[in-house]
Amino acid sequence: MEFELWWLLALPLTFALGWLASRLDLLQLRRDGGRRGEASLAYFRGLNFLLSEQQDKAIDAFIEAVTADPDTVDLHFALGNLFRRRGEYERAVRVHQNLLARADLPAADRQRAQVALAQDFFKAGLLDRAEATYTALTATAYQSEALAALLQIHERTREWPAAIDIAQRLERLGTGSWARQIAHYWCEIALRQRRDGDLVAALDALDKASAADPQAVRPWQLRALIAQQQGHPEQALAHLRQIAALRPDFTAIVAADIGRLYRETGQAEAGREWLRAQLQDSPAIELLDAVLALEDDPARRRRLSLQYLQAHKSLLAARRAVQQAAVSPADEGLRSAVEQAVDAALDNRQRYRCAACGFEARNHTWHCPACMGWDTYPPRRSEELSLITP
Numbered sequence: 564m565e566f567e568l569w570w571l572l573a574l575p576l577t578f579a580l581g582w583l584a585s586r587l588d589l590l591q592l593r594r595d596g597g598r599r600g601e602a603s604l605a606y607f608r609g610l611n612f613l614l615s616e617q618q619d620k621a622i623d624a625f626i627e628a629v630t631a632d633p634d635t636v637d638l639h640f641a642l643g644n645l646f647r648r649r650g651e652y653e654r655a656v657r658v659h660q661n662l663l664a665r666a667d668l669p670a671a672d673r674q675r676a677q678v679a680l681a682q683d684f685f686k687a688g689l690l691d692r693a694e695a696t697y698t699a700l701t702a703t704a705y706q707s708e709a710l711a712a713l714l715q716i717h718e719r720t721r722e723w724p725a726a727i728d729i730a731q732r733l734e735r736l737g738t739g740s741w742a743r744q745i746a747h748y749w750c751e752i753a754l755r756q757r758r759d760g761d762l763v764a765a766l767d768a769l770d771k772a773s774a775a776d777p778q779a780v781r782p783w784q785l786r787a788l789i790a791q792q793q794g795h796p797e798q799a800l801a802h803l804r805q806i807a808a809l810r811p812d813f814t815a816i817v818a819a820d821i822g823r824l825y826r827e828t829g830q831a832e833a834g835r836e837w838l839r840a841q842l843q844d845s846p847a848i849e850l851l852d853a854v855l856a857l858e859d860d861p862a863r864r865r866r867l868s869l870q871y872l873q874a875h876k877s878l879l880a881a882r883r884a885v886q887q888a889a890v891s892p893a894d895e896g897l898r899s900a901v902e903q904a905v906d907a908a909l910d911n912r913q914r915y916r917c918a919a920c921g922f923e924a925r926n927h928t929w930h931c932p933a934c935m936g937w938d939t940y941p942p943r944r945s946e947e948l949s950l951i952t953p
């Protein structure tokens with residue numbers, strides 16, 4: 564009897580509880596809907612500000628949207644990217660770390676957030692943390708991106724063996740040839756070992772550079788440097804002449820050294836002949852200068868510079884011809900005025916210019932300090948760029 568009575572009471576109670584629960588659900592849904600509505604409104608407002616390039620207002624709107632609806636992953640990414648683009652790395656890091664702290668974050672979004680976080684660290688100059696984050700990403704779908712970033716980090720911190728390892732991994736992934744960079748990394752190692760006084764190790768590194776890229780010019784330049792240091796000028800000369808055999812255009816950047824070594828080894832005449840032949844095949848003002856330096860006869864120097872000017876009508880050539888011209892003492896003032904006028908017109912056309920980013924350098928360099936590209940400087944000054952064989 565008691566049991567039945569209990570049931571009589573329990574039925575309406577269950578019904579009432581069910582009704583209450585459904586009302587609560589509805590209420591929650593309505594509240595959530597309201598929050599989502601607010602969030603999406605703020606989101607669109609943010610987008611609008613972004614499109615009209617008002618980043619400050621866009622950020623305010625996105626912060627509002629994220630606060631109204633903290634579950635929105637894409638909003639976090641948008642906000643984080645905005646902070647990073649504005650250089651507010653600490654805030655970008657916080658946004659992405661907040662995302663990563665979420666236990667319910669799907670694996671794909673987690674990796675995306677890690678990539679974003681690694682970019683924040685990299686941009687902020689926190690290279691250790693960027694390296695650790697990118698290293699964790701090398702086992703994910705972001706492998707190539709992570710390896711490319713790690714390569715940049717190792718270049719920046721001058722960790723050349725690590726850079727070689729990463730470049731080889733990138734090569735194995737089928738991202739094209741990294742031979743040129745690998746050769747340069749070996750050259751950097753050789754330079755360091757030379758500085759440390761270990762010439763044997765330096766020469767061994769240069770062999771590895773040439774093995775990586777048999778066409779590389781720089782290892783020969785460095786071998787010549789070491790041979791001179793060891794007191795073997797003939798050997799140094801042979802190394803530099805090897806550059807002419809490999810890449811004739813690059814003889815220009817070592818022409819002065821070649822001329823000096825010919826003179827040092829008592830072969831001025833042979834040097835003149837050799838350099839004149841190179842000047843014919845691959846003209847450059849540096850080669851003319853090297854020939855002129857080995858030529859003691861003023862009449863021949865005059866003729867050579869005039870011939871060069873007639874063949875390549877550049878301001879650099881005009882400068883040399885005026886310099887070598889025979890003028891009476893009364894005309895010395897004129898010569899000096901013409902030289903100054905040509906120098907003014909030459910201005911920065913005497914500099915080397917990075918083919919990738921346009922950054923100018925007084926001397927030829929293998930690694931652009933602006934865009935960090937390797938081999939981006941052609942072996943001619945701006946004024947003589949047209950002389951390079953395509």
Ligand SMILES: [Zn+2]
Nearest residue numbers: 917920931934
């Ligand atoms: Zn550059």
